[in-house]
Amino acid sequence: MAASLGILSLPKSHLLYVLHLVILPNNLQHFFMFGRHSRHSLSLCLPPPRSLDQHPAENDLSDYRKRLLVNLLPAYVTAREILDISHEKQARQYNRHHRPVQFEPGDLVWVTGLSGIAKVKWRGKKLSPRRDGPYRITQRLSQLTYSLIHTITGQQLSPIDVDRLHPQDYSFTIVD
Numbered sequence: 001m002a003a004s005l006g007i008l009s010l011p012k013s014h015l016l017y018v019l020h021l022v023i024l025p026n027n028l029q030h031f032f033m034f035g036r037h038s039r040h041s042l043s044l045c046l047p048p049p050r051s052l053d054q055h056p057a058e059n060d061l062s063d064y065r066k067r068l069l070v071n072l073l074p075a076y077v078t079a080r081e082i083l084d085i086s087h088e089k090q091a092r093q094y095n096r097h098h099r100p101v102q103f104e105p106g107d108l109v110w111v112t113g114l115s116g117i118a119k120v121k122w123r124g125k126k127l128s129p130r131r132d133g134p135y136r137i138t139q140r141l142s143q144l145t146y147s148l149i150h151t152i153t154g155q156q157l158s159p160i161d162v163d164r165l166h167p168q169d170y171s172f173t174i175v176d
Helices: 014-015 059-096 117-121
Strands: 018-023 032-034 042-046 109-114 130-142 146-152 154-159 165-167
Touching: 130 154
Parallel strands: none
Antiparallel strands: 018 032, 032 042, 109 130, 109 165, 130 146, 146 154
């Protein structure tokens, strides 16, 4: 509703929030509720609209738009603050369980063939290997990418994201 009236131009992340106009019996109260669900709402009381017998003029619509903008702006700021607090909470929760993985040149690693959603969707059969390797890290290209060389075949891989790398947990010897 807010975007269609041209009242506020909200970023796409705010379009998740629904704007409800609630009219109680006998036009006693009109208020807007923000939130994904009505039970989690941020209520903003508005005065009841003026009753007009004829169609509103262009000035009346402009005045209504201005009043609505003045009334909705504090609610928008409050909703934005609530979203920022929620994002900070989610970031803290993620960082609590995330350990940064860093490898040095010379470390042995295994490479996952696929990453992200494709890892689950296109995974091979039950007994097929889920990782390839072992690879030796030859160079660190950035904080998140590495250049690798296969220890047996000598195949060069570059760049490989750190999410696809898993450390070698056991040692082995290469027989020539």
